[in-house]
Amino acid sequence: MKLLTCPMNGPRNIDEFQSFGPVRAKLDPNATADRDWSRHLFRAENRKGILVEWWRHVPSNYFFLAERDLVTNEIIRTFDASQLRDRA
Amino acid sequence: MPLRLLKYGLSRDYPVSGDIPATPELKPAYDVVIIGGGGHGLSCAHHLAKYHGIKSVAVLEKGYLAGGNTARNTTTIRSNYITPEGIAFYKEGVELFERLSQELDFNVMFSQRGQLTLAHTEATVRSFHMRAEMGRHMGTRTEVVDQKGVEELCPLLNMDYGGPLEILGGLWHADGGTARHDAVAWGYAAQASRRGVEIHQRTEVQGFEVAGDRVRAVKTNRGRVACGQVLIATGGMNYDVALMAGVELPIRCYPLQAMVTQPLKPWLHTLVSSVSLHTYLVQSSRGEVVIGGGSDPYQLYSTRSTLDMKEHLAEGAVHLFPFLQGVQLLRQWAGITDMTPDYSPIMGASPLANLWLDCGWGTWGFKATPVAGKRMAQTIAEGRVPDILKPFALERFETFRLLNEMGATAASH
Ligand SMILES: Cc1cc2nc3c(=O)[nH]c(=O)nc-3n(C[C@H](O)[C@H](O)[C@H](O)COP(=O)(O)OP(=O)(O)OC[C@H]3O[C@@H](n4cnc5c(N)ncnc54)[C@H](O)[C@@H]3O)c2cc1C
Numbered sequence: 267m268k269l270l271t272c273p274m275n276g277p278r279n280i281d282e283f284q285s286f287g288p289v290r291a292k293l294d295p296n297a298t299a300d301r302d303w304s305r306h307l308f309r310a311e312n313r314k315g316i317l318v319e320w321w322r323h324v325p326s327n328y329f330f331l332a333e334r335d336l337v338t339n340e341i342i343r344t345f346d347a348s349q350l351r352d353r354a
Numbered sequence: 355m356p357l358r359l360l361k362y363g364l365s366r367d368y369p370v371s372g373d374i375p376a377t378p379e380l381k382p383a384y385d386v387v388i389i390g391g392g393g394h395g396l397s398c399a400h401h402l403a404k405y406h407g408i409k410s411v412a413v414l415e416k417g418y419l420a421g422g423n424t425a426r427n428t429t430t431i432r433s434n435y436i437t438p439e440g441i442a443f444y445k446e447g448v449e450l451f452e453r454l455s456q457e458l459d460f461n462v463m464f465s466q467r468g469q470l471t472l473a474h475t476e477a478t479v480r481s482f483h484m485r486a487e488m489g490r491h492m493g494t495r496t497e498v499v500d501q502k503g504v505e506e507l508c509p510l511l512n513m514d515y516g517g518p519l520e521i522l523g524g525l526w527h528a529d530g531g532t533a534r535h536d537a538v539a540w541g542y543a544a545q546a547s548r549r550g551v552e553i554h555q556r557t558e559v560q561g562f563e564v565a566g567d568r569v570r571a572v573k574t575n576r577g578r579v580a581c582g583q584v585l586i587a588t589g590g591m592n593y594d595v596a597l598m599a600g601v602e603l604p605i606r607c608y609p610l611q612a613m614v615t616q617p618l619k620p621w622l623h624t625l626v627s628s629v630s631l632h633t634y635l636v637q638s639s640r641g642e643v644v645i646g647g648g649s650d651p652y653q654l655y656s657t658r659s660t661l662d663m664k665e666h667l668a669e670g671a672v673h674l675f676p677f678l679q680g681v682q683l684l685r686q687w688a689g690i691t692d693m694t695p696d697y698s699p700i701m702g703a704s705p706l707a708n709l710w711l712d713c714g715w716g717t718w719g720f721k722a723t724p725v726a727g728k729r730m731a732q733t734i735a736e737g738r739v740p741d742i743l744k745p746f747a748l749e750r751f752e753t754f755r756l757l758n759e760m761g762a763t764a765a766s767h
Contacts, residue, residue: 284651
């Protein structure tokens with residue numbers, strides 16, 4: 267079983283987690299054209315390389331972020347969502 | 355076909371016909387370049403050559419012929435979808451399968467044995483009623499059956515009466531069936547190459563030369579090829595290949611796995627699929643029980659199979675047919691599937707005038723191999739998209755006209 271290291275619960279079996287897909291930039295609803303909404307909704311990141319994505323540890327309902335290689339499946343690091351806000 | 359078979363049987367030395375010529379030298383230009391030598395690309399090449407008289411066609415395949423998802427799929431063929439646009443398209447696909455062995459002069463072993471999808475909850479029964487009504491309205495054979503009907507269609511099923519996974523009913527799709535996947539691809543390849551189509555194996559497209567709104571040429575590991583028209587039919591690599599041309603498709607890649615048991619005597623006479631268990635089974639003509647299920651739980655470009663999925667599929671299969679518990683597994687594998695947000699394909703025009711898309715086939719595209727090839731060939735030959743393909747256009751995401759087939763796809767492919 268593959269392990270994922272949860273920032274709160276430590277290393278756990280990956281089937282305790284649920285993937286919520288790539289992080290997307292927030293849009294300003296008042297200043298966004300239909301075309302950009304459609305992009306935002308339907309074109310998620312899929313390039314070969316490192317993906318920043320949302321995960322949830324299901325038993326504790328804790329959401330966090332991971333950087334994972336879409337080709338090798340290596341999980342490079344996991345971190346709390348507050349770090350993403352700090353970065354933005 | 356029968357006459358040829360008889361002659362073959364009576365001949366002394368069983369003549370072997372050379373199926374597909376060895377890869378020739380690449381010419382500097384072709385009228386049509388098809389990227390991807392899977393079932394879809396080969397079917398399009400066949401239809402271009404046979405029905406539209408276009409013979410300057412090159413199919414460029416980075417690996418070996420039909421070694422992508424065409425080789426990996428579990429061969430469910432059906433049209434019991436939910437949107438009218440979807441049903442109309444897949445219905446034509448099933449009809450083409452009914453005549454495919456004749457069309458290709460090659461036995462694709464199409465077996466229209468029907469598909470039984472099981473409901474373990476009242477909510478699923480309700481969704482089956484909707485699909486049956488839509489199916490009937492569109493002229494397909496799709497009906498809801500009760501518990502007795504399920505038992506009659508598949509007497510060996512564990513009905514789990516009174517249990518948590520009691521089978522409450524089923525969706526019976528008499529048009530459903532299965533065919534030999536390699537035969538479909540090889541049949542198209544043989545027909546196409548007989549009419550002059552060139553099939554280039556181990557020829558990888560690595561980039562596009564775009565000028566204005568047109569593709570001038572594709573760049574390959576064997577050199578540059580100029581092209582009149584280009585089709586992208588690269589299965590799991592569709593997102594990647596389209597991106598090389600500057601076209602970003604709404605696709606995410608997920609692995610999809612399947613496995614087979616050792617060969618058994620024929621005992622499973624329909625395709626069986628359970629929505630709640632995310633498991634479906636079909637017995638191949640060799641006797642192997644092919645077992646498939648849902649996609650992997652997260653996005654990945656990988657064809658590695660996992661122990662988790664093996665356990666999950668085995669659990670589902672043994673629940674439905676408990677006598678399978680002592681049966682051995684022979685193989686397990688995975689393909690990279692190009693999933694769209696609405697579980698419908700993307701066919702037709704791209705932002706570039708001479709670049710055409712046959713993409714987004716995800717976990718459900720084998721059944722569409724004949725019809726997508728036929729309709730994409732028509733599109734390329736006439737330079738415009740026929741009505742039956744229009745709903746599948748890439749623009750549907752911009753106009754929010756999605757074709758939601760998620761519920762009718764789930765564990766059924
Ligand atoms: C496990 C599994 C089960 C499935 N079960 C079903 C099912 O039961 N029913 C159903 O209808 N569908 C099913 N599918 C989906 C189905 O297999 C596919 O949708 C269908 O085979 C797609 O055919 P294709 O010809 O478009 O793609 P492929 O068969 O994948 O062919 C694409 C080809 O393009 C080549 N290629 C990629 N990149 C390049 C490049 N840069 N240059 C040149 N060539 C390139 C690849 O090598 C490949 O051979 C299943 C898929 C999987 C993985």
